[in-house]
Structures are given as structure tokens and as C-alpha cells.
Amino acid sequence: MTLAPDPYAALCPSRQVLDRVGDRWTILIMRSLAGGPRRFTELAREIEGISQKMLTQTLRGLERDGLITRTVTPTVPVRVDYELTDLGRSLGEPIAALERWAVDHMGEVLDARDRYDGRETEIPGRQPR
Amino acid sequence: MTLAPDPYAALCPSRQVLDRVGDRWTILIMRSLAGGPRRFTELAREIEGISQKMLTQTLRGLERDGLITRTVTPTVPVRVDYELTDLGRSLGEPIAALERWAVDHMGEVLDARDRYDGRETEIPGRQPR
DNA sequence: CGGGATCCACCGCGATACTG
DNA sequence: CAGTATCGCGGTGGATCCCG
Numbered sequence A, B: 001m002t003l004a005p006d007p008y009a010a011l012c013p014s015r016q017v018l019d020r021v022g023d024r025w026t027i028l029i030m031r032s033l034a035g036g037p038r039r040f041t042e043l044a045r046e047i048e049g050i051s052q053k054m055l056t057q058t059l060r061g062l063e064r065d066g067l068i069t070r071t072v073t074p075t076v077p078v079r080v081d082y083e084l085t086d087l088g089r090s091l092g093e094p095i096a097a098l099e100r101w102a103v104d105h106m107g108e109v110l111d112a113r114d115r116y117d118g119r120e121t122e123i124p125g126r127q128p129r
Numbered sequence C: 001c002g003g004g005a006t007c008c009a010c011c012g013c014g015a016t017a018c019t020g
Numbered sequence D: 001c002a003g004t005a006t007c008g009c010g011g012t013g014g015a016t017c018c019c020g
Helices: A014-024 A027-031 A038-044 A052-064 A086-120 B015-022 B026-033 B040-046 B051-063 B085-123
Strands: A070-074 A079-082 B067-075 B079-086
Touching: A014 A027, A014 B015, A014 B026, A014 B085, A027 A038, A027 A052, A027 A079, A027 A086, A027 B015, A038 A052, A038 A079, A038 B067, A052 A070, A052 B085, A086 B015, A086 B051, A086 B085, B015 B026, B015 B079, B026 B040, B026 B051, B026 B085, B040 B051, B040 B079, B051 B067, B079 B085
Parallel strands: none
Antiparallel strands: A070 A079, B067 B079
């Protein structure tokens, strides 16, 4: 920690992508934008539960990574549109693959969890019968 | 926030998968285990930078989700082997897709970042030339 | 060897208030 | 409308000690 602040950042590219994709809001925002350009308030409305701070922050990160564009129309009041870039759209494929896995296997995961949690909360001397 | 502690957990299955896959260590552990069963200390050695607490914690989570098995051999000292389940292995595919995207497009992302950061730190009156 | 328990520092994020 | 600025809390993870 004294030498390198984050030794993993430079290690694998997948780590960097996962840091983007893995956070709570990126996927939801990109899914919204997959339906076409969106204004700031539209995104805030479509993505239930997001704070305006996190929306701004995540959008900045996505723009920085070249996954979306931010277009300001200097009317009064100002209008800002966000839109996926080709790069952003290309990321949609692997994400979709992950979502397909989730949908296909979520049942098994949930079952596994039930089994695991059930085992843990058993009273040791008690027979399950 | 007063009604539901986490309204997103129940919303989409992809969210749950991403919470697993997205954290710092899951991918690294599963990649290690893709090479065959591993003991606790082997994992700790292969995955540089992980604390023993996070290794334990992440392994528990993976076991709970049915992605890995934990086998205890009651020798002295005890021996514990971790191994991917079929379910765990099946998750390898979508993850590999994501990693392929990362490798293929990391250059573009990095370029985009440089451009973005460059713009922001420009002195307004100064011409870039 | 393979953990569990505890303590603590950090900071991510929400809430709130203000602005062009 | 689309943000920025500030404050404060809670949870995450590292460090350390202990145990079967």
C-alpha cells in the first residue's frame, strides 16, 4: 500500500472493464441508452433508485471511457443528451452473454444458496427429517 | 430506502450475478480454480495482494452460490481443497467473452481516457497546437 | 494449515443546499 | 434542467491476534 496505491489496476485489462461494468449503475444506464439517446432527467426517471450524484458520476466515467457521448444543446434551459458510442454498443454483446447466463442459471444459484443457508442454520443435535 | 433496504437485489438476476462477478477477487479466484483444484494457501499465493480475510469471504460466497465446492480432508493439519462445480465452469464462458472484449478494446478505452483527461486539464486560453 | 474474531481506517454514497 | 459543493454516516476491507 505504501509503494503502489492499486497494484491490480495495471495488471489485467479485464479488471478495468469489470470495475466499469461491475458497479451498480453502469449496466442499468447502458441498458437505458441502448434504447436510444436519453436526457439526464429521462435517465434519472428510468433508473429507479439512482441518486443524481451517482448518475452524474457514472455518466462522466462512461464518457471518459469512450462508451457514451455527451451532447450539450445550449438552449434555455440547457439540454444534454447522452448516447452510446459504437464502442459502448459493442460492449453490449458480452454483457448480454452474462445476462443470459444469469437468467439461465439463477435458479441453480438460488437453490444452492437455500441449501447452504439451510445447512448453516440447522441445530446441530437436531435431525433434519 | 425506508421501505426496502435494497430494491435492486430482487429486480434483475443480472444484478446478482454482477455483484458476484464484479467484485475484485471473484474472477481471479475462479481463474485460478479453472486450472484445477486448489488449496487455501495455494490460492493465497497465486492471487497476489488478496488478504486472507477476503479470500475466505469470497470463497464462502462462491461456495454458497454453488460455483465451487469446498472439500475438507481431516488430516493433521487439515487439508481443504476448492474446486469449480459444473455451474462454476459454465460461468467461465460469459466471463471469457467479457475478457475478450477487454483485451480487444482496452486500447480504445485508454485512448478515450487520455483524450478526456487531456481536454479537462487544458488551460482554457491556451491553444493545443 | 485454514481459518474465526476483533478493531479500525478509509471512502463511497446519499442527503441537502446552491448555481448557470 | 443539469448539474457542482459540502457534510456525514455506514459498510468494506486490511491488520492483527487467536484457535482447532
